[in-house]
Amino acid sequence: MNSKYKYLGKNTIIFAISSFGTKFLSFFLVPLYTAVLSTTEYGTADLITTTGTLLVFILTINISSSVLRFVIEKRDYGRNILSYGFRVLIIGTLACSIVLRVVYEIQILRWPIYYYIFIVLYFFSTALYEMMTNYLRAIDEVKEVAIAGVLSSLIIIIGNIFFLLVLKIGIIGYLTTLVTGPLFSAIYCMISAKEPIRTYICVECDKSLKREMLSYCIPLIFNNIALWINVFLDHYFVTYYCGVAENGIYAVSGKISTILSTCFSIFSNAWTLSAIKEFDSKDKDGFFSNTYNIYGALMTMLCSAIILINIPLSRFLYSKEFFTAWKYSSILLLSVMFNTLTVFQGSIFSAAKQTKIVAITSVISAVINTICNMVLIPLIGALGAAIATVFAYFVMWLCRYIFSRKIIEMRINLKKDFCVYILLMLQIIFEHTTAHFYFGQTLCFTIIVVLNWKYVKPIVKTIMRKF
Numbered sequence: 412m413n414s415k416y417k418y419l420g421k422n423t424i425i426f427a428i429s430s431f432g433t434k435f436l437s438f439f440l441v442p443l444y445t446a447v448l449s450t451t452e453y454g455t456a457d458l459i460t461t462t463g464t465l466l467v468f469i470l471t472i473n474i475s476s477s478v479l480r481f482v483i484e485k486r487d488y489g490r491n492i493l494s495y496g497f498r499v500l501i502i503g504t505l506a507c508s509i510v511l512r513v514v515y516e517i518q519i520l521r522w523p524i525y526y527y528i529f530i531v532l533y534f535f536s537t538a539l540y541e542m543m544t545n546y547l548r549a550i551d552e553v554k555e556v557a558i559a560g561v562l563s564s565l566i567i568i569i570g571n572i573f574f575l576l577v578l579k580i581g582i583i584g585y586l587t588t589l590v591t592g593p594l595f596s597a598i599y600c601m602i603s604a605k606e607p608i609r610t611y612i613c614v615e616c617d618k619s620l621k622r623e624m625l626s627y628c629i630p631l632i633f634n635n636i637a638l639w640i641n642v643f644l645d646h647y648f649v650t651y652y653c654g655v656a657e658n659g660i661y662a663v664s665g666k667i668s669t670i671l672s673t674c675f676s677i678f679s680n681a682w683t684l685s686a687i688k689e690f691d692s693k694d695k696d697g698f699f700s701n702t703y704n705i706y707g708a709l710m711t712m713l714c715s716a717i718i719l720i721n722i723p724l725s726r727f728l729y730s731k732e733f734f735t736a737w738k739y740s741s742i743l744l745l746s747v748m749f750n751t752l753t754v755f756q757g758s759i760f761s762a763a764k765q766t767k768i769v770a771i772t773s774v775i776s777a778v779i780n781t782i783c784n785m786v787l788i789p790l791i792g793a794l795g796a797a798i799a800t801v802f803a804y805f806v807m808w809l810c811r812y813i814f815s816r817k818i819i820e821m822r823i824n825l826k827k828d829f830c831v832y833i834l835l836m837l838q839i840i841f842e843h844t845t846a847h848f849y850f851g852q853t854l855c856f857t858i859i860v861v862l863n864w865k866y867v868k869p870i871v872k873t874i875m876r877k878f
Contacts, residue, residue: 444585445663445733447575452582454650454659459526460589461643463533466510467541468635470503470534475542476631477624480761482549483688488620489550490606495616495624496542504535529586536594543600553681555603563596630770634757637773641750641780641803645796648784653792656732661793664736667724668747670717671710678706686758693820699759700822705870707752708863711831714748715856717741718838722847741839742797748835749804756811759819768814776807805832827862834859 444453478496482489511527514520540563547556567588574584601611650658682702694700717724718741725737753772760769780803787795815821838855841848 443571443575445729447579448581448585448659450656450659450732452585452659453663454655454657455526456582456585457646457658457662458650458655459530459586460533461639461646463530463537464643465636465639466507466530466534467503467538468639469632470506470510471500471538471542472503472625473628473631473635474499474624475538475545476761477628478542479545479549480627480764481620481624482546485620486550488617489546490610490614491616491620492624493546493604493606494610494612494614495621496546497611500535500538500542503538504531507531507534525583529590532590532594533586536590536592536597540593540597540600543597543604546604547600550604552603555600559596559600559603562599563592566595567592627764627766630766633770634766634773637770637777640777641773641800641807644777644781645784645788645800648788649793649796652788657793660733660736661739661796663729663733664739664793664797665743666728667717667721667740668743671714671744671747671751682706682755682758686762694822697822699819703755703821703823704866706755707828708866709870710748710751711835712856712860712863712867714744715835715838715859717744718835718842719849719852719856721842738843739793739797741842742794742801745835745839746797746800746804749801749808753804753807753811756808756815759815760811763818765818768811768818772807772810772814775810776803779803779806831859831862 448456474496478492481492485492508531511530515522515524515527540559544556544559547553547559570588570591571585574580574587578584646658646662649661653661685702686699689698721741721744722737725734725740729736757769760766780799783799783802784796787799789795791798812823812825834855838852841851841855
């Protein structure tokens with residue numbers, strides 16, 4: 412097997428081992444959340460984490476992406492790059508605290524002060540965890556990143572059981588686990604990096620390198636804000652038009668799509684490293700083309716399979732009034748699928764240091780998503796938010812496909828891909844009929860497998876040989 416595929420495969424397996432058990436175990440804690448938390452509490456917690464995520468994108472200027480990209484390229488200056496990234500993170504945390512203090516004083520949201528404290532803690536812990544895992548990935552300490560992922564997930568799982576079932580402190584316990592998980596894992600990463608404390612505080616970074624890092628990551632701020640709009644802005648629209656309780660239902664509907672996003676994140680962590688190391692604008696050996704075709708085939712097949720079991724799975728996961736979330740789950744699955752394809756394309760632009768294209772395509776998508784939310788949610792409620800998200804990600808995928816043709820010569824069967832996407836939409840329409848028309852859904856799934864079999868057949872044969 413080509414060394415490129417071996418490297419990608421090895422890293423994918425490592426991330427899979429670390430993520431599969433704990434991520435899916437946390438997925439099955441959804442019945443706990445929906446049983447213990449009310450729709451209003453879950454909706455409020457969702458807004459807190461959503462706001463924290465947006466602030467991370469803006470106030471850290473996405474420095475963690477520069478840490479990953481430039482430590483890989485300039486390994487000898489790794490300590491300098493890490494030190495600069497840490498300083499930016501500290502400044503961002505101070506700015507976050509000041510901004511939220513002002514928001515609290517003018518009482519825009521009328522939240523108690525401890526909600527704002529949780530946002531600051533969530534900001535710092537997630538930003539530090541992201542930066543440290545990116546640094547470890549860049550120096551090829553992939554196993555340590557995997558262990559950190561396991562540690563974070565386990566802390567969140569155990570914490571939720573303890574705070575929600577034993578202490579029974581509801582939303583406070585839920586938010587506490589979301590902070591402690593990444594925080595302790597970030598500390599583990601700092602220990603694994605084997606850098607003294609002075610590295611994070613005293614080591615200087617060359618001004619020219621700082622400028623280069625900033626020119627790389629600043630366009631990604633707009634990209635991340637746009638992605639945040641695609642993922643989270645609809646939660647605010649749903650809250651405004653439909654209420655906090657309905658946002659709680661809409662927020663929990665995305666839990667089923669975490670199956671797909673978890674599988675993607677396992678691969679994405681490995682793929683980002685390969686894309687940077689192996690970038691070739693001519694794609695002479697077909698590494699990028701083959702990987703995209705196989706990856707796209709697996710994602711669409713998995714998406715179709717999950718849609719097929721969406722309603723039975725919803726009956727198991729969602730308690731009481733949360734069950735209606737199934738109406739949005741399958742549509743959000745389609746949006747996650749398109750998102751995973753756009754992130755794959757985005758890694759190519761990042762490898763070529765063309766982050767402006769990533770930002771432009773994301774902003775176009777975000778504008779479309781915002782307009783669609785404003786039009787559709789008043790007409791059809793939260794269902795409109797899900798549809799808007801799908802359409803926005805589809806447009807982003809199409810734009811990035813057009814731009815990518817100027818950067819890399821990838822060979823993609825676009826006709827086959829469009830046929831598969833149409834079948835997925837048809838499957839969702841069948842699901843939303845009165846009896847859910849399972850025969851039609853099964854037929855769509857079967858045709859999707861047949862269309863993609865050419866690409867997944869080598870993988871199936873390899874697995875069969877191994878066993």
